[in-house]
Structures are given as structure tokens and as C-alpha cells.
Amino acid sequence: MFSEIEARWREYWEKTGLYRTPDEPKNKFYLLEMFAYPSGDIHLGHFRNYTIGDVIWRYRKMQGYDILHPFGWDAFGLPAEQAAIKHKIPPDKWTFSNIERSRDTLRRLSISYDWDREIITASPDYYRWTQWxxxxxxxxxxxxxxxxxxxxxxxxxxxxxxxxxxxxxxxxxxxxxxxxxxxxxxxxITAYAERLLKGLDKLKGWPENIKTMQRNWIGKSEGTEIDFKIEGTDKSFSVFTTRPDTIFGTTFVTFAPEQPLVDELLPIMPNREEVEKYVQQALLKPEIERSFEGREKDGVFTGLYAINPYNGERVAIWVGDYVLASYGTGVVMAVPAHDQRDFEFAKRYGLPIKVVINPPGCSLDPSTMDAAYTEPGIMTNSGTFDGLPSTEGIRRVTEYGEERGFARSKVTYKLRxxxxxxxxxxxxxxxxxxxxxxxxxxxxxxxxxxxxxxxxxxxxxxxxxxxxxxxxxxxxxxxxxxxxxxxxxxxxxxxFVCSSWYHLRYTDPKNEGEPFSKRNVNRWMPVDLYIGGAEHATGHLLYFRFITKLLHDLGYLDVDEPAIALFNHGMVLDANGAVMSKSKGNVVSPVELIENYGVDVARIGILFIAPPERELLWSSEGLKGASRFLERVHNFFCNLSGNDEIFDFDQLPDVDKLRYRKLHWAIKRVKDDIENIQFNTAVAAMMEFLNTLGPRFPDDSSIPNYIARRFIKLLAPFAPHLAEEIWHRMGEKDSIFLSPFPDFDSTALVAETVTIAIQINGKLRATIDLPPDSDEEMVVSSALELDKIRKYVEGKRIVKRFYVKNKLINIVVK
RNA sequence: GCCGGCGUGGCGAAACAGGUAGACGCACUGGACUCAAAAUCCAGCGGAUGUUAAAUCCGUGUCGGUUCGACUCCGACCGCCGGCACCA
Known part of the structure; x- marks a missing residue:
């Protein structure tokens, strides 16, 4: 039933250029959804993502924003080559035909993209600038x-x-x-580690969990670098530690097998052969096996010794694959008494354990310890530092080494x-x-x-x-x-290089002389709302921020963060909570949905079933509700025509006063919910409003057009085709999206009566309808008139009362 | 192990600056319309006790706490999901 309506307005919007980006934005809004990898066709997850963006576009459009809402394709990548191998289709053919198909689907879904700005990362006019x-x-x-x-x-x-x-x-x-x-x-990218970290504090519109993930990924850690000389050579190395206070407890040092010095030292190692064999073996092991926590740590003694610069002690040099080559210096000072990994290693190979930190008020005995003591405490066996709290020792030990030139403060990042x-x-x-x-x-x-x-x-x-x-x-x-x-x-x-700067190209997608002009990029950047999945937290979203900062530093654009707000939608799973995949055969195609139900029904369905940020278990059962709702809307409003009634609220009949109030209450809820991206409750508010009108549009209403025009506008961001249809049937010539979104009348939100809950000792016993803002005495006396309240109060003493205006009264009796 | 998030009817979910738990929808039950069915409309729909009523009690993962009042705050625990994972 809706397919004819939908086709009409889809064509109308494209023909009239509704989605075209204004050239001279006064009130700019850059709305961006993560672009797509063209593997076949758009799937339900994309549909959800792009529908969320489309609702925002339509709402902002009705608020008069000048919006940039582009789309494109992350078109390079491995699957295209796999298709070439498997099906003998060239990667470009495969990719471009997938793009055709997916674009076609997006157009059928009437997502509000300005297709004039489409970009394809695999096309030479784009990748030329990726190379740039x-x-x-x-x-x-x-x-x-x-x-x-x-x-x-x-x-x-x-x-x-x-x-x-x-x-x-x-x-x-x-x-x-x-x-x-x-x-x-x-x-x-590590050169930008600190700025990528600091910049997160400015991103107030980003979800906290994404920022936390990025912080952890960057992994800033402040510590000390300490130089050790290798006995009998002129060579030395450094270790990185966050616990310089335990330096006197170092009983050996461990090199990562990949540490370049290991190779260099091989010729002079007494245990050369063993070490060579061990290193070779370690390098063969995949990371996943090596990094499995709880695995028994192994290693090999090199036969060489290093000198602890703080006390001149000789410590054995080992090679062990529990040490990561790519973090810090690739060498650790092993303090078995105070580091669990070193402890395990020492136990296994019978290496000495020396306690240098005691818990407050007691002293540890290495022979009875069954785990490292890693908490702060009091320094001991540490020369002049004895008796110092370890937390202070960290600073003092570093300063001591700095003065003597063999240590320095150092910041290390996990980011590679x-x-x-x-x-x-x-x-x-x-x-x-x-x-x-x-x-x-x-x-x-x-x-x-x-x-x-x-x-x-x-x-x-x-x-x-x-x-x-x-x-x-x-x-x-x-x-x-x-x-x-x-x-x-x-x-x-x-x-990920291609997708690290695409948001900039959208601002000037056809520029042949430069990747984008300063004028255009500064006109639109930053992205006001970026919508996509959380799976990109530590990949794309990090590169995207990094390259934006780089190009900012080089003077190509003014802002140094690409997006001020980020919204992560939840995943779409099948009814059993499984990921949809071709191999499982549980994929639901949006095309099949729109053919069976129509775009508007599918949109309302997917938006209503769950809040946008939460994962969604897809079931087409829920579409029945959406379909009934829209059919009711259609039947309610399709025969109305004419302009707004002019009226005086006080002269309205009571039924219309009530309808007026409910309408404005719905406007407020829909508006608030859209702004908070809570589309499920926005849809619920519209359904609720419709329910208050009754089974069909009330024919006793003196303000039918007033109600209809506003309700249809509320609906427009969610069910755009149907809303546009009804709008035009009401005699309008221009698109509903060129008309303003309704404002609510805040005086209408004050009800004539409010329902007040009456509690006795915190338990609900009755409710009572009273005029708003009634004072406490009035509420209590009205409450006490009720039989069911009186029976709880009689013979008892009222000890206390708690009154929450317009909500509830709690009477405490004894 | 560490860091996040989440546990509410048969199901998807509402409500949390602490204040009537379950809005809205799905499913289900009964009724109206119909020759009948579908569609639509009306009514009911957390559990228990109860003369189908009135009414009462219990209910937001578990156990405690704070409070006149807790889904909401605090503490401990259990379960699920996501991220990181020997980062020295």
C-alpha cells in the first residue's frame, strides 16, 4: 500500500534536490555516518546506522540547518582480490558493481545523502590525494x-x-x-601519542567508553629509564621501569629475544649456542602463544653480566620471551620480590630474590614468599634510601640517577x-x-x-x-x-589511510587541484555528529584523529579534532543474538524488508524495537506494530485538508483543550528524544498521542488541521514518505522538510489536574486528582477524606509527612 | 587478571537530580463485526492468596546497607556482553 506513495516522494525529493548541500552555509551542520565497505549489498546493520543519520538530517533540516550529509565507499581492500581469485572477477569490476548495487539500495531507502558529493577511495581522483x-x-x-x-x-x-x-x-x-x-x-603516529591522548579531554560529545579505549590503547606510562653497563665490554643498555624504587632488588635482567643487542652480543656470549637456539625458537612462536598469560615463563642465561649502577652489583643477563621487544627498551630489570612475572621466572630458574620493599609494619622473608609483593611500602636493603616510603622513593631514586647521569624520567606509550x-x-x-x-x-x-x-x-x-x-x-x-x-x-x-581523511574530501569532493580547499574545509569542519559502530574505537577513529591533527599542523585546516560528537549505534544481531553472516544464512536484507513492508514501516520498526545505542535482536514480528501504527496514521489523516485553524485556547471545548495539551506534550517528548537520539521513545510518544485520539480521527474536533499538521511534522523524520504524502494532501506545495519543526507551547504542558500518589509509611494506598501546585495542607486534608486512607490513619499518630509537589505525599504514622 | 557496559513481565523495552515500577509495542486471552476467516475495533494481560469481587501480600540478578521512601545511591557477590591482555 505504501509502495506507490514511497516511489512518488523518493523521486520528488531527488528531482527537487532536497538533499543538495548548500554552497554558502550560514548555519552549518556536518552530519557524517561512517562510509561503507562495498561487499555485496547494504545489510541491516547499515540500514540501522543510516536511518539514525537520516532521522537527524530530516529533523535538523526542519530546524533550518544547512547540512552536509555525504556518503561514499571505502572501496579498496582484500575481499575484492579474494573475489578475483575465487570468481575470476577483476577487483575493480567486483567493487564497482557492488557500489552500484549498494548505492541503488540506499537510494531506494531514501537516505538523505547528497550523491553529488559521493567519493570512492578506489578511484584515481581520490587515491591521488591519499598518496598526497x-x-x-x-x-x-x-x-x-x-x-x-x-x-x-x-x-x-x-x-x-x-x-x-x-x-x-x-x-x-x-x-x-x-x-x-x-x-x-x-x-x-607515536609522535602524536600525547596529543591524541590530551585531545580526548576536549571531546565532550564522545562516549566515555570509546575515550577510555583510546586512552588504554595509547597506554601512557610514566617511569624511569636506567642504564646498565655490560661487564667486560664497552656496551650498555637501558631498562624502563615504573618502579625505580625497587632498583636495589634487581637480581637479573631479561632481554626480549628480538632485542637488537641480543644479536650483537651473541659472539661474546659464553652460552652462545643455547641462546641462539632459544631465540630462534621464540621467534617461531606466534604472538598469541607467547602472550598467553599464566603460561610458564621460560628463558635462557647468556653467561653475561651487567652492572646495576645504583649499587655496583653484578646481575645475570637472561633472554626470555615474556619480555616484549616493542615496549620500553625491550629489556627489563627483574625484581622478583616485587614483580609477579619476575618472581615466577626466578622461581623457575632458582634465581635470587631480594626484598627491598616491606609492607608497613612488617618485613618479608624471600624464602617464604609465594608471590611478589607489588604494593607500596617502606624501602629496605636500598642503601641510603632505606626507610623511605616507596612512593617517594620513585622520585628520589630517579633524581639520584639523573644527577649521576645514568637514569632519567621517561614517558612510554603502548601505542606503536x-x-x-x-x-x-x-x-x-x-x-x-x-x-x-x-x-x-x-x-x-x-x-x-x-x-x-x-x-x-x-x-x-x-x-x-x-x-x-x-x-x-x-x-x-x-x-x-x-x-x-x-x-x-x-x-x-x-x-585505513584512505579512510583517515575522507571526511575532509567530502567538503570539496570535486577539487582537481588540491585534496580540498581551505575555504571549503573550514566552512564545514568539524563534523558535528559522527555516527558509526564501536568496533572502530582503536583503529579508524585513532587514524582519523591523527591525520586531522597532522593536516591541521601543516596549515591545511583550522580544527585539530575531526568530530566533536560521536554516536555509536549497537549491532544488529539475529533473533537468537547471533551475528548475521552469509555463512550462517541468517542475513536479513533491507531490500526484502522494504519490498514486503515498505521503507517507512521498516524504519519505524527498526527504530522502535530498541534504543539506537543498544544491540538489537532482529525479529520481523515487531514490524506488525510499526505497520499498524502507520496505517492508522494514514487512515486518520489522509482525508483532512485545509489550513491551520485560528483559535483562542480558552474558547475551545474541553475535549480539544485536552487534545491540545496532549499534542504539545507529544511535541516536547519527540523533540527531546530526537535530540538525545532516543528514537524508540519518540515513536512511543507518537503512538501514545494517537491512542489518546481514539480509534479514528475525532470528528467532534474543532481544530483537526491544527492537530494533524503538527503531528505529521513530528512523524516526518521517522516516516518521511507518508508524512510528505499527507502534507501534500493537506494542500501544501513544498516539501514538509522545508517547513519548520513544531515548537511546543510550554503553558500547555501544565495540566488542569495532577494525580498525586498517597503513601502511608512509604506504601502506595491511593491516588487523588487535584489542581496543580496544591499546597501540602490541601493535599493532606483531601487524602484524609478518603476511606481507604482513613482506615490506615485512624487510631494512629501522624509522625511526619513528605510532600513532593504534584507527585506524591507520604504520611508516616505510628 | 584489568577497564567499560548490562541484568526489569512470555518477548522487545519504559521510568532513574530517589518519589504511583512495567509507558509504548509484540505475543496471548476474551468480546464485537463476519456465513466464516483475515483485517479492524473494545477489554484484559507481573506473581501469589482470594467466593471470577473487594482487598492484602510479594515483586526490577543475589545478599546486605543508607532513607519517610531505592530499579535508581552505597558495599559484597553472581551471571552475560564488549575492549585490553606478561606494557615492566
């Missing part, structure tokens, strides 16, 4: 090549960033991630640099060339884009190196500096 972002990073000294142990997915046959390793497994295919020593491109190269075809090529004479040379800006070669010559079968490497027509080039023969970089960029 790379060059800016390069020029800023934030890109470097490094040979180190990196995350390697054996199934995708490519390296991964830390953020793409979920509990030791690949984010895409769930394979256990391995370590490989490779030369790769890194972006120094961002590994951005990928050994894949379907991504933005890294714009550098390797020249034998000149080394690494960035491609000049005016030579961008470095285009991907056509897919027809490419062998996509993963072989652990980029497919581009085997294409001489791509690889062979000339050096931009010396003009001699050179080779291109065969790797492509992590797709």
Missing part, C-alpha cells in the same frame, strides 16, 4: 622504513597493523598472526607506529620510487596519481609479495631526481 597525504607525512618526517618483526597473516599473505590484530588473530580472516622480520613502511604497507594489489600504491643512485625518492606531487595497472595482467594468487612486483610495466620507471632507471615501490597502503 602520504607525501605530507613523508615531508613531515613521519614516514620511515624499518626492518623489524611485524605482524604477518599467513592466510592473507600480508602484514598487518597492530590495530588489525585482534587477540593475536587477523581481523579479516581470524588466522593466528605470525611474526616476520621485514622491511616495511611505518607512520610515526602504524605499519601502512600491504603486499596487495587493490590499494593505493605507495608513491615513492627506489633509485640505485638516489635511494628512496618520493614521487613529485604533480606526478600523482601513481596509477594501479589494469587488473587483467595481474596474478592475484597470494605469494607473500605484492602482485605489483611482478609487473615490469608498473615497476620500471625513472627516478624523478636523476632521471635514471628506478623501480616503484610494490606495496600499497593500508585502507
Amino acid at each position: 597525504v602520504f607525501l605530507k607525512l613523508y615531508e613531515s618526517g613521519l614516514v620511515y622504513r624499518d626492518t623489524s618483526f611485524v605482524n604477518w597473516c599467513p592466510s592473507c599473505k600480508t602484514v598487518l597493523a597492530n590495530e588489525q590484530v585482534i587477540a593475536g588473530r587477523c581481523w579479516r580472516c581470524d588466522s593466528v598472526v605470525e611474526k616476520r622480520r621485514l622491511e616495511q613502511w611505518f607512520v610515526r 607506529d602504524w605499519l601502512i604497507s600491504r603486499q596487495r594489489y587493490w590499494g593505493a600504491p605507495i608513491p615513492v620510487v627506489h633509485c640505485e643512485k638516489c635511494g628512496i625518492v618520493p614521487v613529485p606531487e604533480d606526478a600523482l596519481p601513481v596509477l594501479l595497472p589494469p587488473a587483467d595482467k595481474v596474478n592475484f594468487a597470494p605469494r607473500g609479495r605484492s602482485p605489483l612486483e611482478d609487473l615490469p610495466e608498473f615497476m620500471d620507471t625513472t627516478c624523478p631526481v636523476c632521471g635514471g632507471a628506478a623501480r616503484r615501490d610494490p606495496d600499497t597502503m593500508d585502507t
Whole structure:
């Protein structure tokens, strides 16, 4: 029944350019939903996400905002290559046909995107500027090549960033991630660690849990770095510790197997062979196995000793794979008495345990300890520091070492640099060339884009190196500096680079001379509301903030945080709470919903079933309610016509006074709920209002048009097609979204009577209707007139009374 | 283990600056309309006791506490979900 209505208005809105972004915004609002990876078609999770955004757009539009509401496609990525391998479809064909299909679906859903601003990260006019972002990073000294142990997915046959390793497994295919020593491109996001951390405090509109996740991910830790000399050599190393107060308890030090010094020291190690064997073995173990907590810690003694600079003691140097190479210095001072990991290690290998912190009022005996004592206490066995509280010792020990030049305060972060190269075809090529004479040379800006070669010559079968490497027509080039023969970089960029700046491109999507003009970017940025899933908390949302800060620092835009407010919608699961996936066969397509029920019903259904931030167990049962509601709305209002009645409230008949009040009460609730993104209760408020009108629109009303026009506007953000239809049947010529959202009459919210609860000793015994703001005496005396109240009070003494105006009275009797 | 979040009818959920628990909807039950069904409309719908009534008692994961009054605040615990996970 609604399909004809929906088609009419969908076309009308597109034809009249309702969604077009104003060129000169006066009252700007940048509304952004995370763009989509085009894998097949839009699914129910997308539908929920984009419907939430669409409600906001329609509401803000009716409030007169000038809105930028763009959409695009995160179009590079591995699945396109997998499709190429599996189905012999080229990645570009696969991707672009998915985009066609998904865009078509979004249009059928009438989501209010300005399609003139669509961007596709896999198109050369976009990735040209992704390469430009790379060059800016390069020029800023934030890109470097490094040979180190990196995350390697054996199934995708490519390296991964830390953020793409979920509990030791690949984010895409769930394979256990391995370590490989490779030369790769890194972006120094760690240079922005402090600012990324501090910036979170400004983001008042971000959910606390996302900010906490980012804080933990950045993992700032303040401590001390202490230098140790290696006995019998001129070499030294540093350790990082947050507990310098325990330095006198150091009985050995442990190196991570990957620590570069281990290799260097091998030739002089008395236990060289054992160490070599151990290191080799450790490197073979996947991270997930090594990092399993509770696993017995193992290691090997090198035969070398280091000198504790604080007391000159010799401490054994061990290598152990419980030490992380990539955190701190890759070496720890082991204080078994006061660190649980060191304690376990010492117990296993019979290493000495020396107590240097005693709990207040008692002293520990190493021989009877069955766990490390990690709490603060009083320093002991620590030379001149004895008797000092350990919390103060932290500062004093550091100062002592600083004065003597072998220690310093140090801040360490868990955040690692961002590994951005990928050994894949379907991504933005890294714009550098390797020249034998000149080394690494960035491609000049005016030579961008470095285009991907056509897919027809490419062998996509993963072989652990980029497919581009085997294409001489791509690889062979000339050096931009010396003009001699050179080779291109065969790797492509992590797709998170593409999505780290797309919000900026939307402000100026067709600019051919620059990624975006200053004028346009500053006109729209920052994003006023960013909507998406929480799964991007420590990936995309971190890169997105980082690149915005970088481009701000380089003067390309004014703001240094991309989005002032963030909303995370919940996931859509099936009725049993399982994730919808093709392999489980439980996927519900929005297309099937709109074909069976219509867009408006599907929207109301998905918005009403659960609050937007919560996860949603999908069941089409709930759609019946939505469908009945909209049909009632249609039947109520489809035959009304005409303009607002002019009336004097006091002259209205009582029934209409009541309807007037209820209407304004509904307006207030819907308005408040939209602003708080609580669409489920907004829909409930509209249903409730409709219920108060009765089974059909009351024919005794003297203000039918007044009611109808306002109610329809309340409904418009939620069921736009139906609202537009009724609006036009009421004789309007322009879109309902060009008309203002109704304001509520606050005087109408004051009811003629209020229901007051009467409690005796805190238990509800009766209710009574009284005029609003009645005083306490009046309420009590009216209450005592009631038989059911009198029976509780008779023969007793009223000890106390608590009166909450217009709500309740509690009479305490004894 | 640490950090978040959440536990409310048969189901999805409302209400929390402490103040009538269960709005709104689904399902269900009864009734009206109908030859009948569907649709629609009306009524009921947390549990227990109860002469189907009146009424009373119990109820927001569990156990305690604060309070005239607790789903809401505090303490301990149990369960589920998400994030981090040997970070020195």
C-alpha cells in the first residue's frame, strides 16, 4: 500500500534536490555516518546506522540547518582480490558493481545523502590525494622504513597493523598472526601519542567508553629509564621501569629475544649456542602463544653480566620471551620480590630474590614468599634510601640517577607506529620510487596519481609479495631526481589511510587541484555528529584523529579534532543474538524488508524495537506494530485538508483543550528524544498521542488541521514518505522538510489536574486528582477524606509527612 | 587478571537530580463485526492468596546497607556482553 506513495516522494525529493548541500552555509551542520565497505549489498546493520543519520538530517533540516550529509565507499581492500581469485572477477569490476548495487539500495531507502558529493577511495581522483597525504607525512618526517618483526597473516599473505590484530588473530580472516622480520613502511603516529591522548579531554560529545579505549590503547606510562653497563665490554643498555624504587632488588635482567643487542652480543656470549637456539625458537612462536598469560615463563642465561649502577652489583643477563621487544627498551630489570612475572621466572630458574620493599609494619622473608609483593611500602636493603616510603622513593631514586647521569624520567606509550604497507594489489600504491643512485625518492606531487595497472595482467594468487612486483610495466620507471632507471615501490597502503581523511574530501569532493580547499574545509569542519559502530574505537577513529591533527599542523585546516560528537549505534544481531553472516544464512536484507513492508514501516520498526545505542535482536514480528501504527496514521489523516485553524485556547471545548495539551506534550517528548537520539521513545510518544485520539480521527474536533499538521511534522523524520504524502494532501506545495519543526507551547504542558500518589509509611494506598501546585495542607486534608486512607490513619499518630509537589505525599504514622 | 557496559513481565523495552515500577509495542486471552476467516475495533494481560469481587501480600540478578521512601545511591557477590591482555 505504501509502495506507490514511497516511489512518488523518493523521486520528488531527488528531482527537487532536497538533499543538495548548500554552497554558502550560514548555519552549518556536518552530519557524517561512517562510509561503507562495498561487499555485496547494504545489510541491516547499515540500514540501522543510516536511518539514525537520516532521522537527524530530516529533523535538523526542519530546524533550518544547512547540512552536509555525504556518503561514499571505502572501496579498496582484500575481499575484492579474494573475489578475483575465487570468481575470476577483476577487483575493480567486483567493487564497482557492488557500489552500484549498494548505492541503488540506499537510494531506494531514501537516505538523505547528497550523491553529488559521493567519493570512492578506489578511484584515481581520490587515491591521488591519499598518496598526497602520504607525501605530507613523508615531508613531515613521519614516514620511515624499518626492518623489524611485524605482524604477518599467513592466510592473507600480508602484514598487518597492530590495530588489525585482534587477540593475536587477523581481523579479516581470524588466522593466528605470525611474526616476520621485514622491511616495511611505518607512520610515526607515536609522535602524536600525547596529543591524541590530551585531545580526548576536549571531546565532550564522545562516549566515555570509546575515550577510555583510546586512552588504554595509547597506554601512557610514566617511569624511569636506567642504564646498565655490560661487564667486560664497552656496551650498555637501558631498562624502563615504573618502579625505580625497587632498583636495589634487581637480581637479573631479561632481554626480549628480538632485542637488537641480543644479536650483537651473541659472539661474546659464553652460552652462545643455547641462546641462539632459544631465540630462534621464540621467534617461531606466534604472538598469541607467547602472550598467553599464566603460561610458564621460560628463558635462557647468556653467561653475561651487567652492572646495576645504583649499587655496583653484578646481575645475570637472561633472554626470555615474556619480555616484549616493542615496549620500553625491550629489556627489563627483574625484581622478583616485587614483580609477579619476575618472581615466577626466578622461581623457575632458582634465581635470587631480594626484598627491598616491606609492607608497613612488617618485613618479608624471600624464602617464604609465594608471590611478589607489588604494593607500596617502606624501602629496605636500598642503601641510603632505606626507610623511605616507596612512593617517594620513585622520585628520589630517579633524581639520584639523573644527577649521576645514568637514569632519567621517561614517558612510554603502548601505542606503536602504524605499519601502512600491504603486499596487495587493490590499494593505493605507495608513491615513492627506489633509485640505485638516489635511494628512496618520493614521487613529485604533480606526478600523482601513481596509477594501479589494469587488473587483467595481474596474478592475484597470494605469494607473500605484492602482485605489483611482478609487473615490469608498473615497476620500471625513472627516478624523478636523476632521471635514471628506478623501480616503484610494490606495496600499497593500508585502507585505513584512505579512510583517515575522507571526511575532509567530502567538503570539496570535486577539487582537481588540491585534496580540498581551505575555504571549503573550514566552512564545514568539524563534523558535528559522527555516527558509526564501536568496533572502530582503536583503529579508524585513532587514524582519523591523527591525520586531522597532522593536516591541521601543516596549515591545511583550522580544527585539530575531526568530530566533536560521536554516536555509536549497537549491532544488529539475529533473533537468537547471533551475528548475521552469509555463512550462517541468517542475513536479513533491507531490500526484502522494504519490498514486503515498505521503507517507512521498516524504519519505524527498526527504530522502535530498541534504543539506537543498544544491540538489537532482529525479529520481523515487531514490524506488525510499526505497520499498524502507520496505517492508522494514514487512515486518520489522509482525508483532512485545509489550513491551520485560528483559535483562542480558552474558547475551545474541553475535549480539544485536552487534545491540545496532549499534542504539545507529544511535541516536547519527540523533540527531546530526537535530540538525545532516543528514537524508540519518540515513536512511543507518537503512538501514545494517537491512542489518546481514539480509534479514528475525532470528528467532534474543532481544530483537526491544527492537530494533524503538527503531528505529521513530528512523524516526518521517522516516516518521511507518508508524512510528505499527507502534507501534500493537506494542500501544501513544498516539501514538509522545508517547513519548520513544531515548537511546543510550554503553558500547555501544565495540566488542569495532577494525580498525586498517597503513601502511608512509604506504601502506595491511593491516588487523588487535584489542581496543580496544591499546597501540602490541601493535599493532606483531601487524602484524609478518603476511606481507604482513613482506615490506615485512624487510631494512629501522624509522625511526619513528605510532600513532593504534584507527585506524591507520604504520611508516616505510628 | 584489568577497564567499560548490562541484568526489569512470555518477548522487545519504559521510568532513574530517589518519589504511583512495567509507558509504548509484540505475543496471548476474551468480546464485537463476519456465513466464516483475515483485517479492524473494545477489554484484559507481573506473581501469589482470594467466593471470577473487594482487598492484602510479594515483586526490577543475589545478599546486605543508607532513607519517610531505592530499579535508581552505597558495599559484597553472581551471571552475560564488549575492549585490553606478561606494557615492566
